[in-house]
Amino acid sequence: MGAYIAKRLLAAIPVLFGLTIIVFLIMAMIPGDPATAILGSYATPENVAKLNKDLGLDKTLFEQYVIWIGNLFKGDLGRSYTLNRPVLDEVLERFTATLILAGTALLLCSILGLLAGVVSAVRQYGLADKAITLLVLVGISRPSFWLGLLLILIFAVNLRLFPASGMYAIYGGGDLKDLLHHLALPAFTLSVVATGVIARLTRTAMLEVLRQDYIRTARAKGLSERKVIYKHAFKSALVSIVPVIGIQAGFVIGGAVYIETVFQWPGIGSMLVKAISTRDLLLVQGGVLVVASAYVLFNLAADVVQTMLDPRLR
Amino acid sequence: MKRYLAAALASAFLAFAPGSEVEAQTPPNVLIVGQIAEPKSLDPHAITAVNDFRILMNVYDGLVRYKDGTLEVEPALAESWTISDDGKTYTFKLRDGVTFHDGSAFNAESVVFHFKRMLDEEHPYHETGPFPLSFFFSSVEDLKADDEHTVTFTLNAPYAPFLSNLAYPTGLIVSPEAVKQHGKEFGRNPSGTGAYKFAEWEANAKVVAVKNNDYWDGAPDLEAVIYRPITDANTRIAEMLSGGLDIMVEVPPDSLQQFKSDASFAVHEQAGPHVWFLILNAKEAPFNNKAARQAANYAIDKTALVENILQGTADVAAGPTPPAFAWAYNEGLEPYPYDPEKARALLKEAGYNGEELTFYITEGGSGMLDPIAMGTAIQADLQAVGMNVKIETYEWNTFLGKVNPGLEGKAAMAEMAWMTNDPDTLPFLALRTEAFPDKGGFNSGYYSNPKVDELLEKARQVTDQAERAKLYQEMQEIVQEDAPWVFVANWKQNAVTKASVEDFKLQPSFFLMLQDVKKPQ
Numbered sequence: 001m002g003a004y005i006a007k008r009l010l011a012a013i014p015v016l017f018g019l020t021i022i023v024f025l026i027m028a029m030i031p032g033d034p035a036t037a038i039l040g041s042y043a044t045p046e047n048v049a050k051l052n053k054d055l056g057l058d059k060t061l062f063e064q065y066v067i068w069i070g071n072l073f074k075g076d077l078g079r080s081y082t083l084n085r086p087v088l089d090e091v092l093e094r095f096t097a098t099l100i101l102a103g104t105a106l107l108l109c110s111i112l113g114l115l116a117g118v119v120s121a122v123r124q125y126g127l128a129d130k131a132i133t134l135l136v137l138v139g140i141s142r143p144s145f146w147l148g149l150l151l152i153l154i155f156a157v158n159l160r161l162f163p164a165s166g167m168y169a170i171y172g173g174g175d176l177k178d179l180l181h182h183l184a185l186p187a188f189t190l191s192v193v194a195t196g197v198i199a200r201l202t203r204t205a206m207l208e209v210l211r212q213d214y215i216r217t218a219r220a221k222g223l224s225e226r227k228v229i230y231k232h233a234f235k236s237a238l239v240s241i242v243p244v245i246g247i248q249a250g251f252v253i254g255g256a257v258y259i260e261t262v263f264q265w266p267g268i269g270s271m272l273v274k275a276i277s278t279r280d281l282l283l284v285q286g287g288v289l290v291v292a293s294a295y296v297l298f299n300l301a302a303d304v305v306q307t308m309l310d311p312r313l314r
Numbered sequence: 315m316k317r318y319l320a321a322a323l324a325s326a327f328l329a330f331a332p333g334s335e336v337e338a339q340t341p342p343n344v345l346i347v348g349q350i351a352e353p354k355s356l357d358p359h360a361i362t363a364v365n366d367f368r369i370l371m372n373v374y375d376g377l378v379r380y381k382d383g384t385l386e387v388e389p390a391l392a393e394s395w396t397i398s399d400d401g402k403t404y405t406f407k408l409r410d411g412v413t414f415h416d417g418s419a420f421n422a423e424s425v426v427f428h429f430k431r432m433l434d435e436e437h438p439y440h441e442t443g444p445f446p447l448s449f450f451f452s453s454v455e456d457l458k459a460d461d462e463h464t465v466t467f468t469l470n471a472p473y474a475p476f477l478s479n480l481a482y483p484t485g486l487i488v489s490p491e492a493v494k495q496h497g498k499e500f501g502r503n504p505s506g507t508g509a510y511k512f513a514e515w516e517a518n519a520k521v522v523a524v525k526n527n528d529y530w531d532g533a534p535d536l537e538a539v540i541y542r543p544i545t546d547a548n549t550r551i552a553e554m555l556s557g558g559l560d561i562m563v564e565v566p567p568d569s570l571q572q573f574k575s576d577a578s579f580a581v582h583e584q585a586g587p588h589v590w591f592l593i594l595n596a597k598e599a600p601f602n603n604k605a606a607r608q609a610a611n612y613a614i615d616k617t618a619l620v621e622n623i624l625q626g627t628a629d630v631a632a633g634p635t636p637p638a639f640a641w642a643y644n645e646g647l648e649p650y651p652y653d654p655e656k657a658r659a660l661l662k663e664a665g666y667n668g669e670e671l672t673f674y675i676t677e678g679g680s681g682m683l684d685p686i687a688m689g690t691a692i693q694a695d696l697q698a699v700g701m702n703v704k705i706e707t708y709e710w711n712t713f714l715g716k717v718n719p720g721l722e723g724k725a726a727m728a729e730m731a732w733m734t735n736d737p738d739t740l741p742f743l744a745l746r747t748e749a750f751p752d753k754g755g756f757n758s759g760y761y762s763n764p765k766v767d768e769l770l771e772k773a774r775q776v777t778d779q780a781e782r783a784k785l786y787q788e789m790q791e792i793v794q795e796d797a798p799w800v801f802v803a804n805w806k807q808n809a810v811t812k813a814s815v816e817d818f819k820l821q822p823s824f825f826l827m828l829q830d831v832k833k834p835q
Contacts, residue, residue, distance in 0.1 A: 032711025036718075038362055038446050040680050043714055044743075046754040047449060054444030084355040084501050085517075093517055149548055156556040164552040170520055170540055171341055264544045264553075266518030274351075274545070279711060 001307075005300065012296040016289065020069070023288050027281045028061050034081045034279045055081055068285065077289075078282035082275070087286035091268065095290050097167060098267035100179070101259070102252045104187040109194035109252070110245055116195070117202020117241075121210065122229060132199065140196035144255060148189040148262040155185060165264035186263040190255060194248040201244050205237040239310045246302025250295055340560055342835050343537040345815070345828065348550045348562035352518055352543040355501030358486035359432050359445045364680075364733065367483045368563070368826035369541050373415075373523055374486035374506030377406055377425070378477055380823045385587060385639055385735070386779075387477045391420065391487060391507065401472030401777045408463040412530050414489035415512065416505040422459030427490040429457055429467075442498050447484045472775040474782055475736040481823075482735045509534045509829040518543065535832045554579075554810060560833060561818065563809045563826065567625035567684075573810045582809045584820035587638045588681055589631055589740065590731040592692070592800035593759040595721040599669070601759075606664035607797040610727070611650035613657035613699040614692055620803050623687045628803040633790040634745065635737050636804045638822040641779060642737035644787035647794055649801065657699040668702045674717060674728035679710035681731035683805060689729055692800075703727075720751035720758050727800075728758065733824060737786050742770050745793060761798030 035051040036043040052058050059067070071078060077087035116136065120129045156164035162185050168174050169182075209215065210233050218228045257269030268287055275283040307313045340346045353366040358374055361367070377392040389395075392406040412420040431439045432448045453473040459465050469476065479485060492505035504512045509531070510523035521541040527533045542559065544550040551569050554562045565573065565581075573579045592610070600606040616630045629637075632647040675689035676682055686707065693703045706725070708716060717728045732740045742749065747762040749755025766789055773785040794801070809826075811818050816832040 030712075031715050032709070033715075035446075036714050037711050040362060040714070042362070042447065042449075043718055044754045044756065045719070045751075047446070051444055051446050079498075082354055083352070084357075084360060090517065097518075149552075152549070152552045152556075157552055160556055164556045164558060165544055165549050166519060166542070166558075168519065170346060170542055170558070171344065261546050262549055264546065264549050270545070277709075277711075 001304070005304065008300050008303075009296075012293075015296070016292055019292050020285060020289060021065070023285050024061065024065050024068075024281070027276075027279065027284060030279075032279055033057065034281065037278045038081065068282070077286040080275075080280050080283040082278045082280045083283065087282050090271065090283065091286045091290050094266060094268040094271045094287070095294070097265060098253060098256055098260070098269060099294075100167075101183065101186055101190065101265055101267055102249070102256050104183055105190035105194070105252050105256075106245070106249055108187060109191040109198055109248065112191070113195040113198025114202050114241070116199040118206055118229070118234060120199065120203040121206030124207065129203075133203075136196040136199050139192045140200075143258075144189055144193060145258040145262050147192060148186065148259055151185050151189060152262070167266055186259050186265050189263075190252060190259045193255065194252055197248060198241065198245060202237065202241055205240045206233060209233045209237045235309075239306065242306045242309060243302055246299060246305075249298045249302070253291065253294070340557065343535070343833060345536050345539045345831060345833055346558065346560045347539060347541045347826070347828075348553060348559040349541050349543045350547075350550070350564055351545055353521060353541075356504035356512060356515070356521070357442075357501035358483045358488065358506075359448070360443065360501055361483065362446050364824055367824075369521055369523070370483050370486060370504075370506075371508075371825040372510045372539065372828050373504060373508040373512055374483075374488065375508055376480050376482075376485040376487060377408075378481045378485075380481050380821065380825075382827075383819070383821065384641075385478070385822050386641060387481050390481075395477075397777050401474070401775055402469045404467040404469070404476065405460070406465050406467075408465065409530060410463055412507050413528065414492065414505050414507055415526065416489050416492050416495075418489055418491040420487065420489075420507055421462050422465040424487060424490050425465045426457055426459050427493075428487050429454060431493065432484075439493050439497075442493060442500055445484075447482075450479045450482060450484045472777070474774050474777050475738040478736040478738075483825075510536075510539055513538070529829075531829070534829050536828070539828055557812075559812075560815050561809055561811045561826075563807070565808050565810050567627045570625070570627065570808060570810075578813050580811050580813050580815070580818075582811065582818065582820045583627075583806045584808075584822060585629060585636070585638050585804055585806045586733065586822050586824045587636045587735065588731065588733045588805040588807075588824075589634065589636050589801070590628070590681070590683060590688075590729075590803040590805065591631065591634070592802065593717070593721065593728045593730050594798060594800065595726050595759050596762075596798055597722050597760040598726070600661070600664050600666040600671075601726055603664040603666075604796060605660040606666055607800075608650070609657040609660035609664065609666075609699065610696065610701075610800050611797050612653045612660065613701070614695045614800055614802070615652040616649060616802055617652065619688055619691055623684055623691060624803065624805075627808060628683065628805045631801040631804045633794040633801055634741055634799065635786060635790050638804070639737040639786075642783045642786040644790040646787075647790060650794075650797075654695075654699050661700060666701070668700060670702045670704055671696075671726035672724065673703050673705050674713065674721075674725045675705050675707045676710050676713040676729055677707060679713065679731075681733050681805065682710070682729065683731070683803070685729050688802070692802075717758050718751060718756060720760065722760065730758075730799075731805075735823065738770070738774060741766075741786075741789060741793070742774070745798065746770055759798055761796065763792060763796055766792055766796075 035048040039047055080087050116132045120132045123129045152164050155162045163182050167182050169178050215233055218232050256267055260267040260270040272287045349365055351365050354361050358370045375390045378387040379390040381388040391409055393409050395406045397404055430437045432445045453469045454467055455470040456468045489505035493500045496503040509526055509529045511526045513524045514522040524538045525534055547566050550562050553559050574581050594601040594607050596602055620628050620630050630649045632649040635643055637643045676685045693705055696703045734740050744756040745761055746767050749757040751758055769785045769789040773782050776782050807820055807824050809820055814835050817830045821827055
C-alpha cells in the first residue's frame with residue numbers, strides 16, 4: 001500500500017507542474033492586465049508601463065515563470081498585487097476556511113445521504129421512500145445560492161437564530177461554538193446537492209445488493225433484518241458508494257465558490273474569482289496549485305479507502 | 315441503533331444551535347461598517363479604491379482636507395499656507411504638537427519623507443511601493459523642510475489642483491518611523507495622525523480602528539469602528555437587516571426603497587463628483603459632425619434612465635463637470651432635453667443614413683452603475699431616431715484595454731464614468747487635444763477645440779479660486795455645445811444607517827468621515 005501511495009504521489013507532480021504552466025498561459029492570454037485593473041480610470045499607457053515595471057511585469061512571460069517556479073522551490077509563492085501580502089499566507093488562510101466549510105458539508109452529506117438512501121431502499125415504494133425521493137429531487141434541482149439566500153432570509157433576517165455571514169462573530173466570539181454557529185447555514189446549504197446525489201446512489205446500490213442471493217441466504221439463516229441490512233447489505237453497497245463520495249468532495253469544494261460568496265465565508269473559491277477578475281496572476285497561481293493538490297489527495301484517499309473496503313481490489 | 319442515531323442527530327443540532335444571546339446586536343459606541351470589499355492595503359499611497367479610502371480617511375490626515383459638505387480645501391495638518399505669485403512655490407506652516415499613533419512626532423521632516431518615498435526612486439523606502447497614484451504629485455519638483463514646522467514645495471509648473479490633490483488619500487501623511495519599522499508590511503501596520511488608531515486587521519473578516527484620545531481636532535465619541543468586507547450586495551443587505559451592521563454603503567437601488575420605508579433605518583444620499591457619459595468618436599463619421607453628436611444627446615431619454623434603471627440614485631447630467639464641484643460648476647447649464655424629433659432633424663443635417671455604429675458596453679466597473687441595462691436602453695433610444703447601433707459587451711479590464719487606446723477604427727461610442735477630486739482632472743485628461751490616447755491621455759473620442767485647450771491650461775495656472783471657476787464655467791458651456799460626449803448621469807452616493815446612529819453625513823468627496831458620528835446605544 002505504501003509503495004502504491006508513493007507512486008500515485010509521484011505521478012501527481014508532472015500533472016501539477018503542467019497545470020502551473022497552463023494557468024500562467026491562460027492568465028497571459030486573457031485581455032487586461034493587473035496594472036490596468038489597479039489603475040482603473042487612471043490607466044494611461046504611461047502609468048500602466050510604470051506600474052508594470054514596479055510590479056516586475058515588464059519581463060517576458062518565460063522569465064516571469066522561471067522566477068516564479070524558482071521561488072516556489074524556496075517555498076515562496078510571491079506577493080499578491082491586489083492584496084499586498086504574501087500569496088502563501090492568504091492561500092493557506094483561505095484554504096483552511098474552505099476545508100472547514102467543505103469538510104463539514106461533506107460530513108453532513110455523507111451521513112444524511114447514506115441514511116436517507118438506506119431508509120429509502122429498505123422501505124422501497126413506502127411512504128418514507130416517496131418522501132425522501134421527492135426531497136432529494138427538490139434538493140438536487142434548485143440552485144444552492146438561491147437556497148442560501150432563502151435560509152439567510154428565514155434564519156438570519158426574520159428569526160435571527162443564525163448569523164447572516166462571516167466565519168466568526170465580529171465582536172467577541174471566536175471560539176468553536178461561535179464557529180459552529182456561523183457554519184450551520186452555509187454548511188447545510190452546501191451539503192444539500194451532494195446529499196441528494198449520495199442518497200440516490202445509496203438507494204440504487206442497496207436495492208441492487210438486497211436482491212443478491214447471499215442476502216436471501218442470510219435472511220433464510222434467520223438473521224435479524226437489522227443485521228442483514230447493516231452487516232451484509234450496507235457493507236458491500238458501500239464499495240460502490242465511497243468513490244462517489246470522493247468525487248462529491250471535489251464538487252463540494254467547487255460548489256463552495258457560490259456559498260462562500262453568499263455567506264461571505266472567507267474561503268479560497270471566492271478568493272480565486274476575485275483574483276481572476278483583478279488579474280492577480282500570482283494569487284491565481286497559488287490558489288490553483290493548492291486546490292489542485294487537494295484534489296489529487298482527495299482522489300487518492302478515496303481510492304485507498306475503497307481498496308481497504310473491497311478485498312478484490314488489493 | 316435508532317437510539318444512537320437520534321442521540322447523534324440531537325447533539326449535532328445542539329452543536330450548531332445558537333446560544334441564548336444572538337450576536338446580531340452590535341454593542342454601543344462601536345460602529346460596524348459594511349464595506350464592499352477587503353481593503354488592498356492601509357498604506358494611503360498604495361491604494362486606488364474608494365472602498366479603501368473609507369477606512370484611511372479616518373486613520374490619517376493630510377496637510378489639507380475638504381471642508382465638511384464641500385469639495386473646497388481647508389487646513390488640516392497644515393495650519394496655513396502661502397502660494398508664490400508665479401503659482402510654483404507652496405509654503406505650509408504645520409500644526410504643532412501633533413503625534414503619530416506610534417508616538418513619533420509629526421513635523422516637516424515627516425512631510426518630506428512622505429513625498430520623497432513616493433516620488434523619488436532613489437529614496438531608501440521607495441521599495442515599499444508601488445505607488446500607483448504618485449502621478450497626482452508629478453508636478454512636485456522639490457520639497458524641503460525649512461524648519462521644524464515649515465515645509466516648502468516647488469512645482470515644475472503652476473498647477474492649481476495641487477491643494478485639492480493634497481486632500482486626496484494619496485496626500486495623507488504616514489508615520490516615517492512606522493514605514494521604517496515595517497517596510498513592505500506597513501500597509502498592514504499603518505500609523506497616521508487620524509481620529510482613529512489602527513488596532514487589528516483580520517484578513518477577510520474585519521479591520522478595527524479605535525478612538526485616538528489625543529486627536530488634535532478633538533477625540534471622537536465612538537470607542538471603535540469595525541470595517542467588515544461583504545462583497546455580495548444581497549448578503550450585505552441581509553446582514554444590515556439582521557442587525558449585524560450599523561452602516562452599509564453602496565445600497566443597490568432595488569433595496570433602497572425597503573430601507574426608506576422602515577423606521578429602524580435612515581437612508582442617506584449625497585451627490586458626488588461623478589459623471590457617467592458616452593464617449594463619441596469625433597474622428598469618424600457620423601460623430602465627426604457636431605450635429606450628429608448633439609442628435610445623440612437629444613435622442614437619449616436621460617430622465618427615464620435615471621428614474622427607471624437607476625431608480626433615482628442619480629441625477630441627469632448637464633455637462634462634463636459634476637455639480638458637486640459647486641464652486642466651479644456652471645449653474646446656467648441645462649441638460650439636453652429629450653427631443654427625438656430634433657434628433658432626427660440633426661441626424662439628417664449631418665448626413666447620417668443608418669450606417670451601423672458599434673457601441674462598447676462594459677459589464678461592470680468602478681462607477682459604471684448599471685452599464686448593461688443603461689447601454690441597452692440607450693441603444694433603444696438611438697434606434698428610435700434611426701441610428702443603427704450594434705452593442706459589443708466586454709468585461710471591465712478588457713473594456714478599458716479597448717477604450718483607453720482610442721475608439722478610431724473600432725467603435726463609434728463607448729460608455730465611461732469618472733469620479734475625481736478636482737474639476738481639472740477629468741476635462742484635462744479626457745477633453746484636450748494634448749490628451750489624445752497616443753499622447754498618454756484619455757481623450758478616446760479625439761475631441762479637439764483650441765479654446766477648450768486654452769481654458770483648461772489657463773485654469774491650472776491661476777491659483778485664485780474665483781478666477782479658476784470662471785474658466786471652468788466657460789469650458790463647460792463650450793463642451794456642452796460641442797457635445798463630444800453624451801452627458802448622462804451624476805451618481806448620488808448612498809448609505810443606510812441604523813436609526814440609532816447619530817450625526818452621520820455623507821460627503822461629496824465620497825469619503826466616509828466618521829469623526830463626529832455617535833452611537834450611544
